Amino acid sequence: MAGIFSKTDKLNEIMNWRLNRQGMISSNIANIDTPGYKAKDLAFEREFENELKLTQTSAKHIASEPSGPKYVVTEDPYERIGNDGNTVDIDREMVKLAQNQLLYSAAAQDVARQIEGIKDTIRGIS
Amino acid sequence: MDLFTAMDISASGLKAQRTRINVISSNIANAETTRTAEGGPYKRQDAVFESKPFEDVLAGVEVSEIVTDKAEGRRIYNPGHPDADASGMVTMPNVNTMEEMVNLIGATRGFEANTTAIKAQKDMALRALNIGSK
Amino acid sequence: MMKIDGFNNTDLAKFGQPAKPAGSGSSFLDTLKEAIDTTNQSVKEADKASLELATGQNTNIHEAMIAGQKASIEVQFMVKATNKLIQGYNELMNIR
Numbered sequence: 001m002a003g004i005f006s007k008t009d010k011l012n013e014i015m016n017w018r019l020n021r022q023g024m025i026s027s028n029i030a031n032i033d034t035p036g037y038k039a040k041d042l043a044f045e046r047e048f049e050n051e052l053k054l055t056q057t058s059a060k061h062i063a064s065e066p067s068g069p070k071y072v073v074t075e076d077p078y079e080r081i082g083n084d085g086n087t088v089d090i091d092r093e094m095v096k097l098a099q100n101q102l103l104y105s106a107a108a109q110d111v112a113r114q115i116e117g118i119k120d121t122i123r124g125i126s
Numbered sequence: 127m128d129l130f131t132a133m134d135i136s137a138s139g140l141k142a143q144r145t146r147i148n149v150i151s152s153n154i155a156n157a158e159t160t161r162t163a164e165g166g167p168y169k170r171q172d173a174v175f176e177s178k179p180f181e182d183v184l185a186g187v188e189v190s191e192i193v194t195d196k197a198e199g200r201r202i203y204n205p206g207h208p209d210a211d212a213s214g215m216v217t218m219p220n221v222n223t224m225e226e227m228v229n230l231i232g233a234t235r236g237f238e239a240n241t242t243a244i245k246a247q248k249d250m251a252l253r254a255l256n257i258g259s260k
Numbered sequence: 261m262m263k264i265d266g267f268n269n270t271d272l273a274k275f276g277q278p279a280k281p282a283g284s285g286s287s288f289l290d291t292l293k294e295a296i297d298t299t300n301q302s303v304k305e306a307d308k309a310s311l312e313l314a315t316g317q318n319t320n321i322h323e324a325m326i327a328g329q330k331a332s333i334e335v336q337f338m339v340k341a342t343n344k345l346i347q348g349y350n351e352l353m354n355i356r
Contacts, residue, residue, distance in 0.1 A: 005330055015254075015322045022247060023127040023135065023184045029243050030139030030187045032236045033146070034175040040183060073183055090239060101246040108253040108322060115257070115329045122333065125340045128319040251321055258325035 004118055011111045017044050017071050018104040024073070025100060028093050035084035039076035039093070129247045129254075131180060136247065138178055138186030139240035145189045146173040146233045150226050157221040160209040167209075168219040170195045170226075195220055292341065299334040306331035 021042040031037040078087040149171050159168035176190035197220045205214030306327040312318035 008326060008330065012323060012326050016320070019129065019250075019320065019322070020127045022129065022250065023132045023180075026132040026135045026139075026243050026247070027180070027183075027185045029236075029239045030135050030142075031175075031177055031185060032139075032239060033143075033232065034177050034187050037177055037185075090235065094239060094242065097243060097246050101250055104250050105253040108257055111257050111322070111326060111329075115326075115333070118333055119336070122336050122340060125337075125344070129321065130316075130319055254321035254325060257322060258328050 004121075008111060008114045008118075011107050011114065014044075015104060015107045015111075017042065018100055018107065020071060021100050022104070025093060025096050028076075028088050029090075029097070031086075032088045032090055032093070033086065035086060037086050037088060039078065039088040041074050041076055041096070042071050043074050044071055127181065127184065129251045131184070132247045133244055135180055135184060135186040136240045136243040138188060139243075140237060142173070142175055142187045142189050143233050143237040143240065145192075146175075147230065147237065149173045149192060150230045150233060153221050153226045154223060154230070156219055157223050157226075159219055160207070160216055167199055167217050168221070169197075169199075170219065170221045292345065295341070296338055299331075299338045302327075302331040302334050 024040055024042045028039045076087060076089075076092070078089065081087055153170045156168040156170075162168050172193050172195060173189045174191050174193055175187050177185040178188040179185050199218040199220035201215045201217050203214055204210055204216045207216045210216050306324075309318070309324040309327045313321065313324040318324070
């Protein structure tokens with residue numbers, strides 16, 4: 001059964017990332033006025049895929065999935081830093097919030113469509 | 127990390143900003159209070175924010191303390207004032223109303239941002255539930 | 261000779277299972293049994309995810325939902341596959 005769910009699993013992974021990113025964005029927004037707080041983000045680590053390829057070509061290694069989520073915490077770049085050392089930009093965070101929420105929902109819709117498509121295929125087997 | 131943790135984080139933001147709004151409102155309300163129970167004019171206060179760790183690098187916020195600004199307020203000449211001293215000077219509270227208004231706007235904006243965050247998390251939770259609805 | 265129009269190895273292969281060559285020592289039924297076991301496992305995991313969601317132990321909502329849908333699909337597929345198998349068997353028996 002593994003083959004037909006590969007796209008669904010990929011979407012699941014993306015949704016996990018967006019879920020975790022939501023936590024990061026919420027933290028930034030909660031700490032909008034905390035002295036010394038540095039705004040952070042969560043990037044989807046594409047470099048992990050390259051790392052996996054290297055592991056597979058080396059004869060000594062057994063090709064295995066990197067354990068744990070493939071994301072990395074990054075610090076948000078900032079132009080100005082407030083007197084209190086806080087780097088959260090409220091406008092940028094609100095944009096991130098809207099974007100993350102929207103793309104999470106889009107992925108959810110994608111999954112629902114995938115599932116429906118697979119169910120149709122199976123219904124088609126008489 | 128789940129959406130409920132995110133909601134807790136945003137809720138901590140709401141609570142902290144609300145406390146801050148109360149402190150600022152108190153400053154504004156007492157901008158002219160020249161006599162307090164402790165004697166002397168009202169001294170303005172600040173709510174100090176501190177990160178409250180959740181899981182991994184996630185953090186909410188909390189008011190660690192409310193500090194009193196010990197700076198002396200301006201002194202004005204008003205010999206008729208009940209709190210005037212021997213030379214007719216009255217020490218006013220160290221409240222700059224304009225500055226407090228600016229802070230109030232900031233705190234309100236922060237409060238609203240956390241509200242928007244909670245709405246977003248709720249929306250995401252409902253969308254996720256819809257995956258299992260057929 | 262009547263052609264048995266039923267479920268066979270290539271149909272199974274379409275769904276990601278490797279088709280076992282004839283005479284390799286394992287029968288078509290072994291492959292099917294494996295698939296049924298996998299399906300049962302998926303259902304168990306989906307039920308577990310659902311319970312953990314309800315009790316608040318693991319509230320990764322989308323993951324629980326997706327696990328549930330996948331299990332449901334696997335069960336549907338298994339039901340069809342076994343129906344086809346029984347159908348094919350009956351047709352075979354009716355030839356005699």
